[in-house]
Structure formats: structure tokens, C-alpha cells
Amino acid sequence: MRASSHTNIHAVAPEIVLEFLSHTLPxxxxxxxTLRNLASSCIIDFFPKGTVIFRQAQTQVRHFYLIQKGGVxxxxxxxxxxxxxxxxxxxxxxxxxxxxxxxxxxxNLNVETVEDTFCFLFPKEAFLGLIQSSPKVTHxxxxxxxxxxxxxxxxQLRQHKxxxxxxxxxFLFSAQVGDIVKGAPKTIAATDNVQMAAxxxxxxxxxxxxxxxxxxxxxxxxxxxxxxTKVVAAGLDYQTPVSQIMATPLKTxxxxxxxxxxxxxxxxxxxxxxxxxxxxxxxxxxxTHDIMLLQGTSPLYLFREIVxxxxxEGLYPLARKxxxxxxxxxxxxxxxxxxxxxxxxxxxxxxxxxxxxxVEELGPAPLPFCWLVMGSEGRREQTFITDQxxxxxxxxxxxxxxxxxxxxxxxxxxxxxxxxxxxxxYPPCPGEIMASNPKWRQPITGxxxxxxxxxxxxxxxxxxxxxxFFDFRAAYGDATLAESLRQYLVRNVPQQEIFLLHxxxxxxxxxxxxxxxxxxxxEKDGEHKNSLDLKTKxxxxxxxxxxxxxxxxxxxxxxxxxxxxxxxxxxxxxxxLYSETVKAYEFLMQLRLIHQLRMIEQNQPPDNHLNPAxxxxxxxxxxxxxxxxxxxxxxxxxxxxxLGEG
Amino acid sequence: xxxxxxxxLFRPTHxxxxxxxxxxxxxxxxxxxxxxxxxxxxxxxxGLHERQDEIVSIGxxxxxNMQILAGETFxxxxxxxxxxxxxxxxxxxxxxxQLESAPPLHEVLPNFIYYCGKAxxxxxxxDLDIAFLNRACRHLFGSPLHNxxxxxxxxxxxxxxxxxxxxxxxxxxxxxxxxxxxCRQYGLPAxxxxxxxxxxLQTAYLFLFLIKKFQGEGYRTMREIFRAGQGSRWAL
Numbered sequence: 059m060r061a062s063s064h065t066n067i068h069a070v071a072p073e074i075v076l077e078f079l080s081h082t083l084p085x086x087x088x089x090x091x092t093l094r095n096l097a098s099s100c101i102i103d104f105f106p107k108g109t110v111i112f113r114q115a116q117t118q119v120r121h122f123y124l125i126q127k128g129g130v131x132x133x134x135x136x137x138x139x140x141x142x143x144x145x146x147x148x149x150x151x152x153x154x155x156x157x158x159x160x161x162x163x164x165x166n167l168n169v170e171t172v173e174d175t176f177c178f179l180f181p182k183e184a185f186l187g188l189i190q191s192s193p194k195v196t197h198x199x200x201x202x203x204x205x206x207x208x209x210x211x212x213x214q215l216r217q218h219k220x221x222x223x224x225x226x227x228x229f230l231f232s233a234q235v236g237d238i239v240k241g242a243p244k245t246i247a248a249t250d251n252v253q254m255a256a257x258x259x260x261x262x263x264x265x266x267x268x269x270x271x272x273x274x275x276x277x278x279x280x281x282x283x284x285x286x287t288k289v290v291a292a293g294l295d296y297q298t299p300v301s302q303i304m305a306t307p308l309k310t311x312x313x314x315x316x317x318x319x320x321x322x323x324x325x326x327x328x329x330x331x332x333x334x335x336x337x338x339x340x341x342x343x344x345x346t347h348d349i350m351l352l353q354g355t356s357p358l359y360l361f362r363e364i365v366x367x368x369x370x371e372g373l374y375p376l377a378r379k380x381x382x383x384x385x386x387x388x389x390x391x392x393x394x395x396x397x398x399x400x401x402x403x404x405x406x407x408x409x410x411x412x413x414x415x416x417v418e419e420l421g422p423a424p425l426p427f428c429w430l431v432m433g434s435e436g437r438r439e440q441t442f443i444t445d446q447x448x449x450x451x452x453x454x455x456x457x458x459x460x461x462x463x464x465x466x467x468x469x470x471x472x473x474x475x476x477x478x479x480x481x482x483x484y485p486p487c488p489g490e491i492m493a494s495n496p497k498w499r500q501p502i503t504g505x506x507x508x509x510x511x512x513x514x515x516x517x518x519x520x521x522x523x524x525x526x527f528f529d530f531r532a533a534y535g536d537a538t539l540a541e542s543l544r545q546y547l548v549r550n551v552p553q554q555e556i557f558l559l560h561x562x563x564x565x566x567x568x569x570x571x572x573x574x575x576x577x578x579x580x581e582k583d584g585e586h587k588n589s590l591d592l593k594t595k596x597x598x599x600x601x602x603x604x605x606x607x608x609x610x611x612x613x614x615x616x617x618x619x620x621x622x623x624x625x626x627x628x629x630x631x632x633x634x635l636y637s638e639t640v641k642a643y644e645f646l647m648q649l650r651l652i653h654q655l656r657m658i659e660q661n662q663p664p665d666n667h668l669n670p671a672x673x674x675x676x677x678x679x680x681x682x683x684x685x686x687x688x689x690x691x692x693x694x695x696x697x698x699x700x701l702g703e704g
Numbered sequence: 705x706x707x708x709x710x711x712x713l714f715r716p717t718h719x720x721x722x723x724x725x726x727x728x729x730x731x732x733x734x735x736x737x738x739x740x741x742x743x744x745x746x747x748x749x750x751g752l753h754e755r756q757d758e759i760v761s762i763g764x765x766x767x768x769n770m771q772i773l774a775g776e777t778f779x780x781x782x783x784x785x786x787x788x789x790x791x792x793x794x795x796x797x798x799x800x801x802q803l804e805s806a807p808p809l810h811e812v813l814p815n816f817i818y819y820c821g822k823a824x825x826x827x828x829x830x831d832l833d834i835a836f837l838n839r840a841c842r843h844l845f846g847s848p849l850h851n852x853x854x855x856x857x858x859x860x861x862x863x864x865x866x867x868x869x870x871x872x873x874x875x876x877x878x879x880x881x882x883x884x885x886x887c888r889q890y891g892l893p894a895x896x897x898x899x900x901x902x903x904x905l906q907t908a909y910l911f912l913f914l915i916k917k918f919q920g921e922g923y924r925t926m927r928e929i930f931r932a933g934q935g936s937r938w939a940l
Contacts, residue, residue: 072905075774097775098774099775099776102772102908103771103772104912104916174891174913177772252896
């Protein structure tokens with residue numbers, strides 16, 4: 059019996075708990091009744107210094123712990139018993155929330171008291187009840203743990219949404235390049251000759267040697283391919299000093315970067331060796347072979363296949379292998395940003411190979427030209443389904459003859475390229491924004507004219523259609539042409555107030571699908587009934603926001619995350635909003651990628667329509683948080699442009 | 705035979721008391737201490753004279769599995785039979801008006817006895833509280849409380865004899881076993897003194913602290929903890 063049930067006996071609220079909660083975030087936001095209810099479920103426990111309260115992967119978590127007095131350390135222990143200290147928590151701080159919210163109810167870390175510690179324990183039911191009923195509390199925990207939580211959400215996405223296919227844990231995203239390097243760097247003096255280099259490589263069974271000068275400073279690298287192509291094939295004297303054929307300056311990568319980055323860099327540069335640098339010193343070499351050993355279904359294999367193709371038709375089946383490669387990356391814990399970069403790199407290589415072969419077939423172009431990619435491809439944010447958005451830019455012809463030659467050549471090039479791209483499985487653009495359309499094959503003055511018209515006489519509809527053009531980048535050919543067009547925009551757009559205002563209005567078009575009570579709104583009818591359009595409702599507002607402010611501030615970057623980072627670094631975006639935005643955007647991209655990958659594996663054409671009922675509670679919660687960020691971004695735009703609620 | 709035993713002949717013992725008497729006679733003292741349920745109590749009195757002074761409030765909190773259940777507290781004001789002496793209000797902050805509207809002890813006590821149930825009772829210098837409660841129980845129910853009592857003051861003394869007090873917390877002129885001072889020495893969260901519930905909670909914190917410190921030294925069962933004091937003059 060509770061004393062409170064008797065008349066005249068004071069209904070007892072445990073004041074010490076109430077008092078404490080009312081001064082502790084986020085509980086101080088709760089109304090008096092909720093607070094009293096919570097306080098009455100409280101259990102007070104004491105843990106002498108050195109008590110292990112949670113044991114990682116062993117302790118069932120039945121309570122949320124709030125530290126009243128004392129302190130704990132939080133640490134991880136790996137299989138080898140190596141301890142990684144994660145955090146210290148003191149008075150007013152908590153632990154145990156994550157396993158409860160996550161629903162695993164299993165300690166994910168070790169928690170040990172570092173002094174005599176009193177804790178308020180709240181049963182997990184009471185804590186969950188609070189999370190469900192109080193948006194402010196939910197917000198607080200999601201926010202303060204968003205880093206951890208988003209990671210967990212990713213882990214859940216990986217586990218729940220994908221049937222496990224590969225058991226072997228691969229290290230592409232965890233292994234640092236410094237860990238892969240074995241032994242001291244193998245070097246040879248710059249004055250030594252190539253024969254000595256070849257002998258030493260044979261002796262050591264390695265494919266490359268670093269080259270040092272008199273001061274023992276490493277200045278370059280020589281590989282077995284150099285010996286083959288630059289020495290033997292070229293008939294060079296074997297007494298030639300290695301300094302004459304070495305690759306210099308040396309391409310390096312910091313030792314703390316993960317192997318994924320090394321792979322990406324090697325693919326970008328089309329090289330097979332990277333020197334690993336640690337605090338200014340070269341500690342060794344990492345090769346494509348090292349990475350392939352780490353990797354089963356490797357993007358590198360695909361990459362090699364692409365660059366080795368001798369016919370355009372040979373490229374057709376390769377583009378379809380991209381999803382399988384991407385799947386491996388997702389299984390290994392790649393974040394969406396890495397994945398879209400990888401898809402972009404692979405697609406860029408396919409395009410590069412395709413156009414190289416096509417130009418070989420057609421003969422050299424009459425004028426320097428540049429193949430532009432736009433939209434998501436231009437922003438390096440491609441996922442599995444990417445309609446073609448491309449165009450052709452060429453140098454201004456000097457006379458009529460040159461102009462006619464150019465039109466003839468680029469018409470053939472544009473039309474053939476688009477046919478081949480369709481053959482590779484890239485769907486044509488429904489709006490015909492492709493290099494096969496004469497409108498989008500223009501000399502540089504033609505393009506300036508287009509941009510001038512969009513900027514000077516902005517019509518709302520035209521602004522909407524033109525946005526993807528502002529995300530152009532060079533994918534093949536003479537990149538300086540694209541660069542000069544970019545510089546033209548960077549100089550001119552920031553002054554175009556009316557254009558920017560239209561762009562701002564356009565960025566407010568997509569309303570986040572949250573009702574007043576922040577429940578998810580799904581499409582009520584049509585083909586995608588009960589589904590949520592992740593692209594237009596979720597991702598587009600982030601892209602629009604980043605584009606608007608990048609253009610406004612004359613930032614030449616295209617990638618949405620890149621734009622956001624520069625906006626933040628230049629002080630146009632608060633740290634808080636920046637980090638929220640990045641997390642939300644990455645989560646949405648990840649959600650979309652996995653959704654699409656799943657559809658591909660079920661032999662359905664991938665789309666952007668997600669049914670929220672298929673999501674876990676945590677994913678739904680995180681999704682709502684992401685849409686809340688959209689709302690904040692849009693209100694930022696409204697403030698900046700003094701636009702009311704439309 | 706004492707006076708109270710004679711009175712028991714004429715007044716039938718309340719059934720709950722009889723049941724508790726039997727229960728506690730057979731209580732196994734060799735269980736680990738967290739197996740027992742405790743009620744930590746404190747009373748505020750009009751004065752210290754058992755014969756003439758009265759209880760004006762009772763505060764108590766339950767401990768199960770060596771954890772304080774903050775939601776299962778007991779707190780009641782009691783209307784004394786005699787008017788409140790002026791000086792006592794200065795200590796426990798209960799105004800005569802508050803007590804005027806409070807129920808008398810014979811209404812509060814059954815609820816409190818029921819609340820205690822089969823728990824072991826804990827208090828700081830618990831003998832004093834028990835003396836006042838037992839006088840009322842004998843009078844009303846024909847029997848004293850049979851619940852075994854644990855005194856945190858004695859536990860603290862045993863702890864001091866055995867393990868000492870951290871140097872930094874020592875105060876000049878020896879040790880005080882006053883509740884507030886003890887808790888300060890041990891670095892426990894502080895409560896507002898001289899409120900029955902606050903003092904009960906403070907005592908509960910002290911009890912939890914001391915018991916777990918004993919457990920850390922290898923004393924696991926109720927019996928072992930009480931035996932820890934044997935061989936010293938503070939044997940229980």
C-alpha cells in the first residue's frame with residue numbers, strides 16, 4: 059500500500075529525485091505530472107568506486123541510469139583485451155539510453171565507477187514511455203546521441219535490410235593504410251642504375267622501390283611497370299640511373315587514412331602504388347594488390363576491367379556490375395557519402411573509357427571540347443538509378459567553316475555517346491537534357507548566353523528547370539573549358555539578387571512530410587500510396603539549400619556535402635546546423651541506397667518510394683529527425699530572404 | 705513479568721503482530737544481505753522523553769535488492785495529543801497548523817505498520833525511534849514491533865573500527881556520528897535535516913553506502929556484517 063492512498067497522509071513525491079530531474083536536461087522540460095510519475099518510478103542505487111555496472115555484451119540493460127553523485131568511465135574492450143576509453147560521465151549525465159532506445163537491451167560498452175557513485179535508475183519501460191510521449195526528450199536523446207545513433211541505425215539498416223551474403227568481415231573501411239604496410243620502406247639510391255633496381259626487386263620479391271637522394275630523403279618511386287615500359291620496351295641502357303625514370307614527386311597518403319581512401323585515390327590517379335606517410339616520413343608503400351587481398355568483390359577488379367576494355371560494347375555489361383560492388387561496400391559499413399563517391403568514380407571511368415574509344419573511332423575533334431555531367435552526376439552523388447544528365451561544351455569556333463565542322467562532329471559524337479550510354483544501362487533523360495540534343499551542345503559563348511538568360515530574366519519555371527545546369531562538372535575532355543564557365547558563374551551569380559530569390563523560393567517547394575504532430579505523412583493516393591518519396595521530400599531540399607547558398611557565396615564546389623562544409627568553414631552556416639544537416643543528409647542517402655539495392659536484388663527497377671511501415675522504430679525516429687532538419691533549413695532560407703510561410 | 709506483558713494478557717495481540725513475531729523468529733540470517741527487504745525510518749518528536757514526548761511525523765523509505773525505491777516512501781504528520789511545545793517547531797519546521805489538520809497516531813500507525821510489513825527496520829540511532837513506536841504499538845495493538853532493527857550509527861562505528869575513514873574527511877577532535885556529519889564525511893549527497901522523510905532518505909543513503917562497503921570487504925550475509933563488529937565494544 060502506498061501512503062498516499064490514505065487521507066491526510068502526505069502524498070509523497072520523492073523530492074530529491076524531483077529536484078534533481080528539474081535541474082537536469084532534458085527532464086527539466088517535462089510538465090509537473092510527468093516529472094512526478096517519472097520520479098516515483100526511480101530506484102536509487104549506490105556503486106562503490108571500481109564497480110563494473112555494465113559489462114559489454116553481457117549485462118542486460120533494464121534501467122536508464124542518471125548519475126546523481128560520483129562518476130563513471132565508459133570503455134570498449136576488444137577480443138585481444140585492448141581497452142579503448144570512450145568517455146567519462148559525471149553528475150547529471152547518463153548512460154544506458156542507447157541499448158534501451160535501440161531495443162537490444164544489451165550493454166554495448168563497459169561502464170565502471172571511478173569514484174563512489176549514486177545513480178538514479180529508471181526502468182526501461184518508464185524511459186521508453188517518456189521517449190514516446192515527450193518530443194522534447196526524444197529530440198534531446200536523438201540529438202545528443204545522434205552520432206552514435208545514426209551509426210546504430212546504419213548497423214540496423216545493414217542487418218535488417220540485407221540478407222547476409224558474405225561472412226568474411228573485410229577491412230576496407232576500418233583498416234588504416236599504416237596497418238597494411240609491412241616492414242621498413244625498401245629503397246634504392248637515386249644514383250643507382252636500373253639494373254640494380256631490377257635485381258633488388260627480384261631479390262625482395264616486390265614490385266616497387268622507393269628512391270632516396272644523398273640526404274636519405276625519399277624523392278620518388280620506381281615500379282616493375284616502369285622497368286618494363288620505360289627501360290626494356292624503350293631499349294634504354296641498363297646503366298641509366300633510376301632517377302631518370304622514377305615517378306616524382308611521390309604520390310602519398312597519410313597513414314591514418316583507411317584503405318578505402320587509398321583505393322579511391324589510386325583509381326583517381328590511375329596508379330597502383332601509393333607511398334604511406336606518417337608525420338612527414340615515408341613508412342612504406344601500399345599497392346592495389348594489397349587492397350585486393352583485403353577485398354573479395356572488389357571495386358578495383360571492376361575498375362581494372364573497365365580501363366582494360368578495348369571496345370565500347372565491352373563496357374555494356376560492366377556498368378551492370380556496379381550494384382554487386384556497392385553491396386560489398388555497404389556490408390562493410392561504408393557510409394552513403396563513400397558509396398555515392400564510389401559509384402561516381404566507377405561511372406566516370408565507364409564514361410571516360412567510352413568517350414576515349416569513341417573519339418578514337420571518330421578521329422580527333424575539330425575544336426577542344428568538354429563533356430559535362432550535371433545533376434546528381436555533376437554533384438558526385440549518384441545512386442543506382444541515375445538518368446543521364448549531360449551536355450557538350452566546346453571552344454568558340456574562329457570562323458564559319460570551323461563552326462560547321464564542329465556542329466557535324468559533335469552531333470555524331472553526342473548522338474553515338476548517348477546511344478552507347480543507354481546500352482550500358484543509363485536511362486535517357488526524359489527532359490532530353492543530353493548531349494544528343496542540339497540545344498545542349500554549345501560553344502562557350504552559347505553556354506554563357508544560356509546562363510545569362512536564366513540569371514537576368516528569371517522565370518519561376520525556368521529557374522526550376524535550370525537548377526541542375528548549375529551543378530555541371532567536366533567528366534571528359536578539356537576541363538579548362540568547364541572551369542572558365544564555372545569562374546564566370548562564380549563571378550556573376552552572387553550579384554543576381556532576383557535570380558537567387560527565385561532559387562530560394564524554389565528551394566522551399568518541397569515541404570517536409572511532417573504533420574503538425576510530426577508524424578510522417580505518406581502519399582495518400584496514386585501509384586505510390588502509403589509511401590514516402592525520399593528524393594523529392596527528403597534529399598532535394600538539402601541539395602537545393604546547399605546549391606542556393608553555394609551560388610550566393612560564389613563557392614565553386616558542386617558536391618552537396620562539400621558545399622555544406624565550405625559554407626560552414628566560411629561562417630555562413632552555424633556549427634550546430636551544419637553537423638545536424640550532414641547527419642540527416644547522410645542518413646537519408648543511406649536509406650535510399652539500401653532501399654534501391656534491395657529492389658535491384660529483387661529484380662525490380664529501383665525507385666525512391668519508401669514505405670515507412672517497413673522501417674524500425676529507430677529508423678522512423680531518425681527519419682523524422684532528418685525531416686525536422688529540412689524544416690530548419692527551410693526556415694533558414696525564409697529568414698535569409700524574408701519569405702513568409704507560403 | 706513486566707507491566708506490558710500483563711497488559712498483553714488482557715488485550716489480544718493484533719494478528720499481524722503475532723504473524724510477524726513468528727516470521728522473524730525463524731528468519732534466516734545467513735542469506736546475502738540483498739535478499740532482505742528493509743524499511744529505513746525516521747521519526748520527528750516533540751522531545752526526547754519517552755514518557756511525555758510524542759511523535760509528530762514519520763518518514764520511511766523502502767530498500768529492496770539493496771536499492772532505494774524512491775516511489776515507495778511513507779511520510780505522515782501526526783497530531784499529538786498534547787499541544788506542541790514551542791521550542792520543538794524550531795528544529796523540525798512543522799508548524800502547529802500543519803499538525804492541527806494531521807490525523808492522530810492511532811490512525812497513522814496501522815498504515816505505517818502495514819507499510820513496514822516483513823521488512824527489517826533501519827534507522828540512525830534507531831533505538832530512540834523504536835522506543836516511541838513500540839510504546840504506541842503496545843498501547844494500541846498490545847504488542848511491540850517484532851521486526852529486527854539495524855542501526856546505521858552502529859554500522860558506521862563498526863566500519864570506522866574496521867576500515868577507518870578517508871584521511872581527507874577527518875575532522876578535528878575525532879569523529880562525529882551525527883547523521884549529517886557522517887554523511888558529509890563519507891561524501892554522500894546531502895539532504896535537508898530534521899524532516900522525517902529527508903532524514904529517512906539520508907539514512908537510507910548511509911545504509912546503502914555502508915552495506916556495500918562491507919560487501920566490498922567480503923562480508924556478504926546479514927550475519928557476517930553484524931559479526932564484523934564482534935571483538936570490539938560495538939558488538940551488536
